[in-house]
Amino acid sequence: MAPSSEYSARHLSVLEGLEAVRKRPGMYIGSTDSRGLMHCLWEIIDNSVDEALAGFGQSITVVLHPDGSVEIRDDGRGVPVDIEPKTGLSGVEVVFTKLHAGGKFGGGSYTASGGLHGVGASVVNALSARLDVEVDRGGKTYRMQFRHGEPGRFKDTGKAKPDAPFEPFVQQSELDVVGKAKRGVTGTRIRYWADRQIFTPDAKFSYEELQARARQTSFLVPGLRIELRDERRLPGTAGADAPLTEVFQHDGGISEFVEFLAPDAAVTDVWRFHGSGTFHESVPVLDANGRSKITDMERVCEVDVALRWGVGYDTTVRSYVNIIATPKGGTHQTGFEQALLKTFRKHIEANARKLKAGNDKVEKDDVGAGMTAVLTVRLAEPQFEGQTKEILGTSAVRQIVSKVVEKELKAKLSSTARADRQQTSQLLDKVVNEMKSRISARVHKETQRRKTALEGSSLPTKLADCRSNDVEKSELFIVEGDSALGTAKLARSSDFQALLPIRGKILNVQKASVGDMLNNAECAALIQVIGAGSSRSFDLSAARYGKVILMTDADVDGAHIRTLLLTLFFRYMRPMVESGRVFAAVPPLHRIEVVNPGSKANEMVYTYSETELHRVLERLESEGRKYKEPIQRYKGLGEMDAEQLAETTMDPRHRTLRRVNIEDAERAERIFELLMGSDVAPRKDFIITGSQRLDREQIDA
Known part of the structure; x- marks a missing residue:
């Protein structure tokens, strides 16, 4: 050709x-x-x-x-x-x-x-x-x-081909x-x-x-x-x-989008804000002869926002211009964030005494904690930064969005409707508590490193710290009660194993606010000892220990305390769990003293479940070996002596640990809400349904 x-x-x-x-x-x-x-x-x-x-x-x-x-x-x-x-x-x-x-x-x-x-x-x-x-x-x-x-x-x-x-x-x-x-x-x-x-x-x-x-x-x-x-x-x-x-x-519409995106239980319903504004801009327009002429154009910008707050602290904001996603934001998202912060600051300052907010000011992260929002604006010929349309550049949009959101949000926070008042009260408490948590975390962060913390004598006096400064090798055992602490002190290796006792059952943080959690002595001490802050400000690299091991009694109360501790980690120190640094100790349930013939010392065999106990006893009987009666059943860690506790639960050469993982964060969120949340009815149904599978004779095993 x-x-x-x-x-x-x-x-x-x-x-x-x-x-x-x-x-x-x-x-x-x-x-x-x-x-x-x-x-x-x-x-x-x-x-x-x-x-x-x-x-x-x-x-x-x-x-x-x-x-x-x-x-x-x-x-x-x-x-x-x-x-x-x-x-x-x-x-x-x-x-x-x-x-x-x-x-x-x-x-x-x-x-x-x-x-x-x-x-x-x-x-x-x-x-x-x-x-x-x-x-x-x-x-x-x-x-x-x-x-x-x-x-x-x-x-x-035949078939269409590019070549x-x-x-x-x-x-x-x-x-x-x-x-x-x-x-x-x-x-x-x-x-x-x-x-x-x-x-x-x-x-x-x-x-x-x-x-x-x-x-x-x-x-x-x-x-x-x-x-x-x-x-x-x-x-x-x-x-x-x-x-x-x-x-x-x-x-x-975008209200359903917010419900789809929201990862946590709701604090507020989905709030929908509508509004519009006009602005003028000079743009080149071709006349009939093909010549470019600068012309003043009046533009209309329509704003549509749907948002809600949940119990979590992650922020999800999706912004769009004429349904095109702007993942890197732009003037519309800037106006939205400015209006949120300005409105909340004014409202909290006006109600500072009631909210116990003091003289501190909320920041953007405090307002955004737990917020899921979808922001859309529609206007003719928007200006983007580049053909990829990832950032909106039309400057006038910022002020229009800011005015619409400020007006609508102010009306919502000031609404006298019963449902709005209840949701607004919960939301403002959440924002103020986030502010307090951030300020408290900043204070904790200043004392996060072990050397600085020990020199300042700011760590809890009940902490029995270890000598090693190697975070990777160090371990923090959270033990149940002072009696177990005494035995654990003798059983541990003080070079790399630290001990922190907790008294009874800590606060259920799934139900409590951030402020209540920080005011709880046990929760505050645990966060302070780990030294990496809490919530959104948690810094995994600042954690003072490579492993945190929950060592509770092998009974129902011990399991409940372990669940309360895991709830605290999941809600406020989740990166520790996600990185695989939280473990549960596995203490034995029984000790069998096997009688050896002659002058040979008797042999101690430990079992960790009723099934394993029966299996070991059957094996001993089949071998013709005798054991002392009664078989010791450990009701708590305090019943062991130091040598037994070290051998079975604390010594890395012999112990068994269960690593706590989060394979499915959404499913974990639902389970924690079911087991520990404020809604009692689903938990009651769960208990009634599960009770049919419970063997009462095995309840303490």
Whole structure:
């Protein structure tokens, strides 16, 4: 084929822009790895979503084909097929070959959309080895094909392939009519093969990311049906054996999104704030002669916020501009956070005496503890920092969002409705307690290192510390009661084993507030001894001990105390558990004194359960060996002497420890709430149901 047919002069103007995309793809999609590949897919999907957002479509289908291509179908209005007067090209060719062209660039077809630069579809086209687009419009089905952004026709002999023979248009482009569409049926179908000369060899479409984005969009656009189909059958995935199909559709809004995202039990209901504001900005507008003229435009910014607070202390904020996620925030999120902090500070200062807040000021982290929020703003032609749209840059949005949130939140906190008053009271107590916890943690952090702490004599006097400064080797035993402490002091290795006794059962922190927890002497002493702070300010690297071992009696009370301690660690020192540094000691239940013949000393055998006891006794009887009666049953650690405690429970050479892990944090949260939370009814049902499986004779075993 002659060179002129490969690259004709007529397409110089078309390809010169797209060639820049191919040479510098990172400017447009961020990177050429899997992240950039997914960004191209988002560009096409967002165009379909914008049609639905404008009220012209109700369904989107995304198909991942086995050959590496991806197909996006929608039932929107369809890409325009008529001739664009300035270029003399069809609307399809303009959209897919011209940078900064499209229905969103001029603001005529969409009042608010995710796309605004007019480069999404054309960039994807430029970075594709092949792109096919079909449009249903006006009773006909139109088709146009592209290779590396250049329009033409592929001469497929069967299954569509990116390396099929291609003939570019030379004189003028043609939009082929390939079929008929039913009356009233409109939509667009796009299938493209990413150019593997551009993208890295390991770049691939992530179904998990696609799934998360589809679910997110279905929340943000109520009523929109999004169907995903993975036909790749990749080994190790859910669709390995057969094509995987999922459908997402949510008729609610961002209130449901907040409920979906929230990880913990609720302190407040989902609060919904609406509002809008206007601002002016000067933008260049092309006149009839194609000249750019600076024009003053009035913009409308609509704000929609849903948020709620839970009992936890993690903060989850998702922000969106015209349903496009802004993971790095921007002016809208800044305005939201400023309004939250300002409103809470004013309200707490006005009620400082009632809330016992003192003269300290709450900070952003105090307000955000346990908060789950979804923030959306809609405006025409938002300014993003870069084509990747991760940060909103329109400065006027900050003040609008701030005013809306401040006004709505102030009204909510000042509401006289009974339900609002109750929730507001709980929320303000939580925020103030978070502030106190932060201040207390800061004080504790100042004395977190062992040397500084010992020199300052600030550690609890009942702590029997160890001599070693090696955190990795050191161990802290939390023992039940002073009687066990006396034996444990004689049984431990004081080089690396420290002891902290607790008196009785500590506070149930699942029910108590942060303030109550810090005021509890046992909880405060434990947090101070570990020395890494608590809650959000917990610093694992500052922990003074490599292992924390819970050593309680082998009875029901001991199990309850261990559960209370684990609740404290789970709620306020979770990184210790997640890193595998919390253990439960396993003391024996029985001691069997086996009689040896002659002058040989009797042998001591320890068992750790009733089943093991019976198994050992049967073995001894079968061997004809005698043992002394009665067999000793240890009711508590204090019944052992130091030698026995060291041999069975404390000496690393002989002891058994149970490591406490969190395999499923959400399930752990539910179990702690069930066993230790404020709601009694589910716990009562659990006890009644479980009582049928309880053997009363084994209750103390």
